[in-house]
Amino acid sequence: MAGKCSSTCPMRTEWVKGNAVGSGSFGVVNLAMNRFTGELFVVKSTSTEAGFKSLENEANILESLNSPYIIRCLGQDFSKEANGERKLNLFLEFMAGGSLSNVVEKFGGSLDETVICSYTKEILHGLAYLHRSGIVHCDIKCKNVLLGSSGNIKLADFGCAKRKNSSKLDKVQKSSLESISGTPLWMAPEVLRNEGLDFASDIWSLGCTIIEMATGRPPWGDLLLNPMAAVFQIACSNETPELPTKFSNEGLDFLAKCLQRDQKMRWTCEELLDHPFISGNRRCSCEKDACSPTSVLDDGLYEENYASDESESPHKEELQSRIPFFTRSSSGRYRMARRQHREIDLQSSENWITVRSG
Template sequence: MAGKCSQPREWIKGNVIGSGSFGVVNLAINKATGGIFVVKSASSGAGVQSLENEANILELLDSPYIVRCLGRDFSTGANGERKLNLFLEYMAGGSLADLAQKFGGALDETVIQVYTREILQGLSYLHRRGIVHNDLKCKNVLLGPTGNIKLADFGCAKRLNSSQAGSKVSQQSICGTPLWMAPEVLRNEGLDTASDIWSLGCSIIEMATGRPPWADEVSNPMALLLKIACSSGVPQFPTNFSKEGLDFLAKCLQRDPKLRWTSEELLNHPFITRKNVMAPYEEDACSPTSILDVQLNEEDSDSDCDSEPLHNEELSSKVPFSTRYNRFRGRLTRKQQREYDLHSNEKWITVR
């Protein structure tokens, strides 16, 4: 199997670092090598089914833009329940959602351009193999220690009947996260690779604004879902985006899936191919090995160091891929924080 590596035989479970509708995610250490990896565990019927689907798909894949599956095993819980553990590579940078929050809620367009290119590389790899991710959002895009991007969370992923463009798979139940879903998916008309392209557009809006798509209309969730599914509307585009960026979003967010550009076509769009206008940063910029590394000046009073605090201008030069650095998350308004919380597990969950 293409993406399968040597499975950890003896390992130690660490702290919980995430949870979802499927179960929990823990850090883990391979006792034989000392390597750190991630374990996703589920014991419920739906959770086990979701993890099995994720493992079955990931074991077929081998791409630098897709998180690697290291193996899986079954165990018996304390109450005798059957438990599935899925072993995955550890991505030290966290998710794009984590990153945006650490840098004031939104990312600079130049950085969005870089991340979007790598997301498209991952989508192109999947789509050529007849696989639809079906739950693309910033929370499911992870960063490695060098700032590289990998697609993750394939619990909702589907294999098409054929790898040919335009083929569809019918769904007996809707799967994904509602605010990022394409209209045809919410109408349960089946999905194809174009569904991922709509979700990509929504994720770019999320990166650019620090808010979920449709954030201005979440006061009435049911009315909003009907609007996404049945109206002629699209999410509001970022007001500060370039002409190329807005055109790119327009190509992604066509309500008619037949009019959306494919991942291959989007890789040749000017928004992706244009020269990076912030090239002077290339020599000096470095990506964090963890999202914790960006907390350069938070809670200075708790530090025992005597070093001078960095001014905002100095910090911006050290972290050039931020559009606007917040020394404290308090600068996010309560409204913005509520909006971002809407795609947490308590509100908008991944539907499986």
């Protein structure tokens, strides 16, 4: 949706806030409903100066974008709470499937490689659009990638995003572009060394996000309990995150193209879209175990069934290819091990915050 977010902004008397569906460093995300039409959307709310800056940046970025792979901004306003607290509210499109981190957790702790291929392709389309628009997302991870009920993917949370078109930047904006933004375990080495942001930084984060989808754990998961050691290893060593053990050769090669420590060696979005892992000229190592469920109940397909209002609806065949079926044999084989690690992973990852500076 191009144009200013405020063009379709709901008036304060026209919407009602529902239950919280998420939270972040800026504040809380709630489900919301239009009082007159019943339309569902989400509202991000904050009452802190840092939160105002983050949400205003997100609104400014989103108002200039128009892509089926980017979350739509529906408007923003200020409200006054009963205690006199002033809040900034940002209204955003509702995605019924939630974040990919939620999806991974609900479907056994990891995704099948064929599903990862499908999701990665759409993430790449979103990143390619952003990079053509001169924007670096700066915080690509499963939590910031949302899933629609039909399996369509959209990039979200642009609070850290930065414009890279130097011809339109003043000194303050250029300084902001050089500042650190994102979540440390997903950050590229050059970003943690404070050497500046580039489109290649998003590609490193994409590689880390694929590892997250495949393993159910953050990249560098063995260093979760030692944040300083993790930051030092990412920034200064010659190592890369541990790769998924059950990935195909094409998948491992794709990750190698994303996780080049020299940012000049990383492939671009356009190059990665032509890689066999994405283009379809491949055979996953998991295909020999794959089978379709005998009924919807086999894989708990969706708890909710929301219709998509997306203007550029995918073809039926594309929708069918996105449905997140998982191989019974692989999900059963590793479910116990993943369950043992999941609780400590979730607890320890709470110590990691999203950095929003500049």
